[in-house]
Amino acid sequence: MAVSQLVGARIHRREDPRLITGHGRYTDDLPHQGVVHLVVVRSPHAHARIRSISIDAAKKAPGVLAVYTAPDFKDIIAGPATFAVAPVFAPNKLTNPPRYPIAAKEVCYQGEPVAVVIAGERGQAADGAQLVDVDYEVLPAVMDIEAAAKPGSAKVHSDQPDNIAWDTTYVPWEATEEAFKTADVVVKERILQQRLSPNPMESRVVMAEYDSFDKRLTMWLSTQNPHWIRLFVAGALGMGEQAVRVISHDVGGGFGSKISPYPEDFIVPACAKLLDRPVKYTETRTEAMQNAYAGRGQIFDVEVAAKKDGTLLGMRVTQLLDAGAYMALFSAFQTCACLMAGGAYHWNAISSRSQAVLTNKIPTDPYRGAGRPEATHVAERMMDVLALELDMDPVELRRKNFIRKEEFPYTQNFGLTIDSGDYETTMDKALKIAGYDDLRKKQKEQRKHGKLVGIGLSTWIELCGLGPGAATGPATGGVVLSESAQVKIHPAGGVSIYVGTHNHGQGNDTTHAQIAADTLGIPMEQIDIRHGDTNEGPGFGYGTYGSRSLAVGGIAILRSCNKVIEKGKQVAAHLLEAAEEDIVFDHGKFHVKGAPDKSKALGEVAFAAYGQLPAGMEQGLEAVAYFEPPNFVWPFGTHICVVEVDAETGAVDIQKYVAVDDCGNVINPMIVAGQLHGGIAQGIAQALFEEMVYDDESGQLKSATFLDYAMLTANEMPEIQLDSTVTPSPTNDLGVKGIGEAGTIASTAAVINAICDALSPLGIKHVDMPATSDRLWLQMQRARGASSNGKEARK
């Protein structure tokens, strides 16, 4: 790589001018001649049998062009509508209920499509939808995962044998028998991960147009991975991929909820084909909250065995996961929580088991962090639970058990190899910034005055940059998560780069251009980065999720640029009348080794590349590269949170939040900070506010608007102090790691540990998320009640 000029610099985002002036191209903003509107008629019940559907009145409603139910799609969605792929492991048990985009006989979650109404105006389609009369026989809704897992439970799908989606034991309990037998101390905890609504600010929009003359389909939609959608839609509609174009311009956030295909992704293009008119579906917020694949929804039962001096011996962890009514594309990825539960520490042995249970709810799927926030919460909560039991400072317990700097690459208990790390240095830096020793001294004083002040740490680690073929191939039914990029240098020197990743807020158009500009030695302005159109660029792009756009996608860009430079050397050798092996490329210029004065700029070489060349040399200056990473990348860090819990109301006030993170080499520090801010905010929101709440009986989602689902506002966001250390990854050419999910992975544990520390004088050892003031108030009341029954609580 050329000497860095742009990499590492705080370059302002090139995507911003259109977004700050109202000229973004989100799917709902695209003008389309003759487009008609589709509204989905959804099941109001979580579980019901469809007796009949009457569409006559709807068909006669003003402006209504068509009303379709499942039988109408039989011939058009004739191929498999892929919603879920093979899980990542060889399970002891697996049930993957079949799913069709539109229910015919039985609905299994509230919001499942049963009919669609299409009209000239959206309002007319919505009016028509009101007139579709569905006769349901309501069936029991299976909502509680523990009850659903029991033999004899009511069933989520009447045609499935039971509700167990999968059951996998990674390492059997016998493996930790020794650890638990020899332990001085064993601590246990049940840790809940509530269901979360991903809530990108842009809900989903799908528009499709079918050209019946050319037999080509064009789709515009809000997705994180257009090529995957093309693959699935083409398969379902029985079309070749060459005839399907998927375009995803600006996307208003994803957070994982725009990875998997949705029923409308199949229904809308099918309707465009049936009607031979462009059709558009615009999701409402309530539809999004009912139907977007949810995050988390898990219960962990954890036991930790340790010596009196704090040496960790063994862990046993069971994940009970709420799969929802069906499996989604990457449902099974969430099991990585079991493989990561050991965190940043040495263990003699860890046993783990994941069981997923079907329920009559929208499926869960990766949501920012996906499995790794859960793992971090387990590891970091258990550190504090153990520290409390041992009366040890949580910092010293962590320090004692950290995987040490000189041990990397380190193969952890489940055979995953952590590329690089320096956990202690990062923690020490965070402790220093936070003033940890002073905070503890102050806390002692504050406690004397009855103040409930707590300090929480999260020394998180993460696996990301999905990902190596050996790990991801089996999870996707064979497609390994590599990444592609194509570089075209045009005759006058302009550069177009087509990337297989997607950009929905991450700033990739900027960071990718920084990498390319440095590699090619030309100004950024000469480079256009293109994403989100399957008709452009390489044969397949894998999309953006799992903090992979830089650590995987960025390397594909680097490599495609290097391939172009190699071709450029052939052309330059011809122009400079030298041997190809004597040509050196430096700062955008080709020159003969030892003679830098005699050089040709990249632009000159580009022009020549399209002209007369020696026999046997092809015209053109372009290249495609795919990069399959040899390993995941493993960022890490330490977050420290200080809270005060109001002793009267249970309200939590975050007084300090320090985050020292290490994502290897940094391309653009401004963007890294932004990713951390947003991630930390999402974690704080999970820790304190957010929860999807369903009615236990009817299965109705009660938190289906922003009035009922508590999103974090500017008022609740605390000040964040960021700092970093730099430990490059040895597994890629840029030494980079991912940072998109890190904040979310780290922060819930820091906040909850701080709250638990604050409440420990009351004898409270654990609190669940969301730690809302009413819950904490209740827990404090109970603890005080218990203490007035004889135990002394307040010291």
Next chain:
Amino acid sequence: MKHKVSTTVNGTRREHEVESRLLLVHYLRDVVGLTGTHIGCDTSQCGACTILVDGKAVMSCTMFAVQAEGKQLTTIEGMAKDGELHPLQQAFWDEHGLQCGYCTPGFIMAAAYLLSQNPNPTEDEIRRGLEGNLCRCTGYVNIIKSVQSAAKTMGGAKAKPAGRPAVTAGGE
């Protein structure tokens, strides 16, 4: 039933026949064709559709188009003048105040109103002034910085709304 509605949008007079039930945000997006004003919820909680109505910040999903009769409307498209970004737009760019950008127009409009009322807001006043707008990407950290930076550029007391002075009538 259709009604005639006349408004001034970003300085240009507009006249249309609209249905009674048409929301102002749909009027702007689908009838006038200004799609910079976004829709993020159905219940007037997210603030993505915030515009200025006679200089006051209003969530344009809370008003019918017919209620805008005779009003001066300013949308995000009306903020940049003669190719010059509005100081708030510039500040959001400089301070990395946006990621996916979907909520950004609403934030800029809400902030414009805030600064018109309080040219030198404290951090706390900015947080409270923007609590009607939701962002899922930024954690608000850089949004707050952007507004602080814009307030500085706009020179405190000089700052008045882009259109005309605030009047008490409005669609709040």
